[in-house]
Amino acid sequence: MSEGIYLDNDVLLKMSLYKMGAALLAATTLNETPPAILRVAKYSLRKRMERACQTAESDGLRLALENTIASMRALEPNARELDIAAELEQQATILGLEFDVGESQLIAMLLERGAELLISGDKRAIRALEQIEQDSVGRRIACLEQLIATMVSKFGLEMLRKNVCAAMQVDRALTAAFSCSSKDFGAGTLMEGLESYIADLRKASPSVLISNSDLSPIIS
Numbered sequence: 001m002s003e004g005i006y007l008d009n010d011v012l013l014k015m016s017l018y019k020m021g022a023a024l025l026a027a028t029t030l031n032e033t034p035p036a037i038l039r040v041a042k043y044s045l046r047k048r049m050e051r052a053c054q055t056a057e058s059d060g061l062r063l064a065l066e067n068t069i070a071s072m073r074a075l076e077p078n079a080r081e082l083d084i085a086a087e088l089e090q091q092a093t094i095l096g097l098e099f100d101v102g103e104s105q106l107i108a109m110l111l112e113r114g115a116e117l118l119i120s121g122d123k124r125a126i127r128a129l130e131q132i133e134q135d136s137v138g139r140r141i142a143c144l145e146q147l148i149a150t151m152v153s154k155f156g157l158e159m160l161r162k163n164v165c166a167a168m169q170v171d172r173a174l175t176a177a178f179s180c181s182s183k184d185f186g187a188g189t190l191m192e193g194l195e196s197y198i199a200d201l202r203k204a205s206p207s208v209l210i211s212n213s214d215l216s217p218i219i220s
Helices: 009-017 020-026 041-052 058-070 079-094 103-114 123-133 146-153 157-163 172-176 187-204
Strands: 006-007 036-038 073-075 117-120 140-145
Touching: 006 020, 006 103, 009 020, 009 036, 009 041, 009 058, 009 117, 009 146, 020 058, 020 146, 036 041, 036 079, 036 103, 041 058, 073 103, 079 103, 079 123, 117 123, 117 146, 123 140, 123 187, 140 146, 140 187, 146 157, 146 172, 146 187, 157 172, 157 187, 172 187
Parallel strands: 006 036, 006 117, 036 073, 117 140
Antiparallel strands: none
């Protein structure tokens, strides 16, 4: 069975808050293999959703998150992968970089199991990875903005903008890219904004970030 695509907690939480869990699942299912998250992720995601949900839609958002989690594969690191994750964290600490446990475990499994891609919403972790494990990882990391660029091409600009702008507090970079405070907006404006964020991250992580501005080389 293909190892497909891995997602970190930030990506799943933000897409759930944007009410795009089903779209995320469709965009990241590879050769009929649904995306995967850490098995323990559901516990921290529930807590983070509780903190983020302070609206009348809270119950619906929590249910949507649970449904999305249930549709994804659950990853459990083995002993060797836990050792690799610990080594990555130690290297990051020595270099004064931020690299949390969840991200390190996903990277360890990416390396050991040969997954196609990890989509991460943690830019600090992506920058850290460039310094501690660039050779082994290769260009198998994508950021949130690359995922969004892919979803725009698959599901249309208006649906994405409506959902992002209905929850402007979720991600300031995406709120700015979708020009949520402006009536003057078009696909060119969005892609220019996304490309700016992607290019900035690529300068700091050229060896690990996928070369395209979207996920088309992997999911097409």
